[in-house]
Amino acid sequence: MYLRAAVTSVLLVVVQLGFADCDCSNPVVRKEWRALSNSEKLAYIDAVKCLQFQPSQLGHVYDGARCRFDDFQATHINNTDYIHWVGFFQPLSGGIALSCLNMSQICGAYAAMRGPNLKSDLNRKSFFNDAWHRYWDWTLDVNTEADFPKSPVFDPVYGFGGNGAYINTTLWANISQHVPGKTGGGCISTGPFANMSVNMGPGANSFSYNPRCLTRDFSPWFATRTLNASVVASALRAPDFYEFDRRVEGGVTIDTGTYHSGGHKGVGGDTGEITDLYSSPGEPVFYLHHANIDRLWDLWQRLDWPSRKYDISGPDTAYAYPFNFYGDKPYRNITLDYQMDFQGLLSTDSQIVAIDDVMDIQGGRLCYTYA
Numbered sequence: 001m002y003l004r005a006a007v008t009s010v011l012l013v014v015v016q017l018g019f020a021d022c023d024c025s026n027p028v029v030r031k032e033w034r035a036l037s038n039s040e041k042l043a044y045i046d047a048v049k050c051l052q053f054q055p056s057q058l059g060h061v062y063d064g065a066r067c068r069f070d071d072f073q074a075t076h077i078n079n080t081d082y083i084h085w086v087g088f089f090q091p092l093s094g095g096i097a098l099s100c101l102n103m104s105q106i107c108g109a110y111a112a113m114r115g116p117n118l119k120s121d122l123n124r125k126s127f128f129n130d131a132w133h134r135y136w137d138w139t140l141d142v143n144t145e146a147d148f149p150k151s152p153v154f155d156p157v158y159g160f161g162g163n164g165a166y167i168n169t170t171l172w173a174n175i176s177q178h179v180p181g182k183t184g185g186g187c188i189s190t191g192p193f194a195n196m197s198v199n200m201g202p203g204a205n206s207f208s209y210n211p212r213c214l215t216r217d218f219s220p221w222f223a224t225r226t227l228n229a230s231v232v233a234s235a236l237r238a239p240d241f242y243e244f245d246r247r248v249e250g251g252v253t254i255d256t257g258t259y260h261s262g263g264h265k266g267v268g269g270d271t272g273e274i275t276d277l278y279s280s281p282g283e284p285v286f287y288l289h290h291a292n293i294d295r296l297w298d299l300w301q302r303l304d305w306p307s308r309k310y311d312i313s314g315p316d317t318a319y320a321y322p323f324n325f326y327g328d329k330p331y332r333n334i335t336l337d338y339q340m341d342f343q344g345l346l347s348t349d350s351q352i353v354a355i356d357d358v359m360d361i362q363g364g365r366l367c368y369t370y371a
């Protein structure tokens with residue numbers, strides 16, 4: 001650990017002197033969902049399914065994890081209380097990008113080996129390089145409330161399927177904060193994930209095997225108020241990372257939620273999987289939503305690249321200042337050498353990712369771009 005920290009500081013100095021980015025002459029291009037061809041969309045969906053066919057590598061520590069897809073959900077459940085409303089919330093997406101890239105490599109190999117089961121993948125050249133590299137620009141789907149459920153992301157064939165059947169949750173005592181304008185709540189019944197099994201959750205420490213359907217509970221009302229272009233523009237106007245991050249993470253209430261919260265509760269309402277603070281990565285759309293959050297951070301950085309490439313701050317402790325919604329807590333502000341631990345999602349010799357390694361999506365350990 002000490003050695004790695006020392007090496008990181010040396011690297012940091014070198015990077016600041018302007019020498020050092022790794023070669024990234026041919027970055028993978030991450031595209032918006034509707035910019036993909038139909039076969040690219042199906043390739044992505046198959047990549048997700050591939051992770052759901054792969055055996056879990058963490059099932060020995062997380063009881064309920066049955067497949068590789070579940071390992072992401074389990075790791076998120078295990079870390080939920082430490083990774084939200086902290087300064088490194090956005091840098092985490094870089095590590096997710098690293099692990100997802102690796103997952104797509106594994107699945108590429110799997111598709112090659114298991115041709116009969118995933119035969120179509122063999123014919124899709126994009127599968128190896130493009131899997132996971134997609135995002136959802138929700139601003140395109142919230143001009144009116146009626147637009148939201150019609151998003152191509154929810155297409156029954158070339159998307160993730162639609163809303164769940166309506167459930168009236170008004171009198172449910174176990175919902176701490178109702179999302180106004182909810183329109184669904186039950187299992188999704190269309191699309192390629194209609195029969196998927198969400199294996200863990202809901203809530204904290206929910207690692208035991210609890211197979212359930214995937215639920216959604218669209219709130220077009222919340223989506224139009226949190227995912228629109230002016231909410232994004234307001235974040236992009238932030239003068240420094242400290243303020244930018246506050247505008248992205250928002251508060252914990254309905255009134256103070258911004259676009260991070262919007263992608264969760266706009267899709268998940270009261271009872272959708274993606275609303276669950278802990279088990280939300282059980283919803284495949286989670287990854288497209290977070291890729292867009294990552295894209296907007298990159299966009300903000302490139303408005304003033306020389307200084308924003310190195311601008312990071314915020315507490316190392318969840319719910320500490322300025323996210324002290326529940327009172328003050330001791331904390332330190334993070335810096336570029338802060339180390340994120342991706343636990344079982346990356347191999348043991350690479351699971352520690354310094355923030356400095358993910359400040360530039362075309363440097364350090366990352367090599368992708370957004371179209």
Ligand SMILES: *[C@@H]1O[C@H](CO)[C@@H](O)[C@H](O)[C@H]1NC(C)=O
Nearest residue numbers: 166167168169170171172182
């Ligand atoms: C949901 O239930 C509440 C309480 O019973 C009721 O007042 C409300 O009208 C119901 N909403 C809908 C949309 O059915």
Ligand SMILES: *[C@@H]1O[C@H](CO)[C@@H](O)[C@H](O)[C@H]1NC(C)=O
Nearest residue numbers: 169171172173174175202203
């Ligand atoms: C929440 O309460 C409702 C109504 O009592 C119940 O049907 C539902 O299963 C509960 N959900 C959880 C996660 O406990």
Ligand SMILES: *[C@@H]1O[C@H](CO)[C@@H](O)[C@H](O)[C@H]1NC(C)=O
Nearest residue numbers: 189190191192193194195196
């Ligand atoms: C889901 O399962 C049901 C019942 O087994 C089946 O009729 C339906 O075709 C399946 N849907 C998908 C999208 O796989």
Ligand SMILES: *[C@@H]1O[C@H](CO)[C@@H](O)[C@H](O)[C@H]1NC(C)=O
Nearest residue numbers: 143224225226228229230231
């Ligand atoms: C965008 O969101 C803001 C903040 O919720 C809201 O005031 C504004 O009316 C929204 N704009 C549109 C076009 O929905």
Ligand SMILES: *[C@@H]1O[C@H](CO)[C@@H](O)[C@H](O)[C@H]1NC(C)=O
Nearest residue numbers: 242313314315321331332333
């Ligand atoms: C963390 O940074 C913020 C913003 O610069 C500052 O207001 C706060 O005092 C710092 N906290 C600590 C513990 O250094």
Ligand SMILES: *[C@@H]1O[C@H](CO)[C@@H](O)[C@H](O)[C@H]1NC(C)=O
Nearest residue numbers: 058061062078079082343344
């Ligand atoms: C779960 O998180 C805790 C706290 O960060 C960590 O000590 C533990 O090793 C994690 N479990 C696994 C299986 O990675």
Ligand SMILES: *[C@@H]1O[C@H](CO)[C@@H](O)[C@H](O)[C@H]1NC(C)=O
Nearest residue numbers: 102103105106345346347350
């Ligand atoms: C990617 O996955 C393979 C197979 O699980 C593993 O051997 C390799 O170390 C991983 N690479 C990284 C960067 O984690």
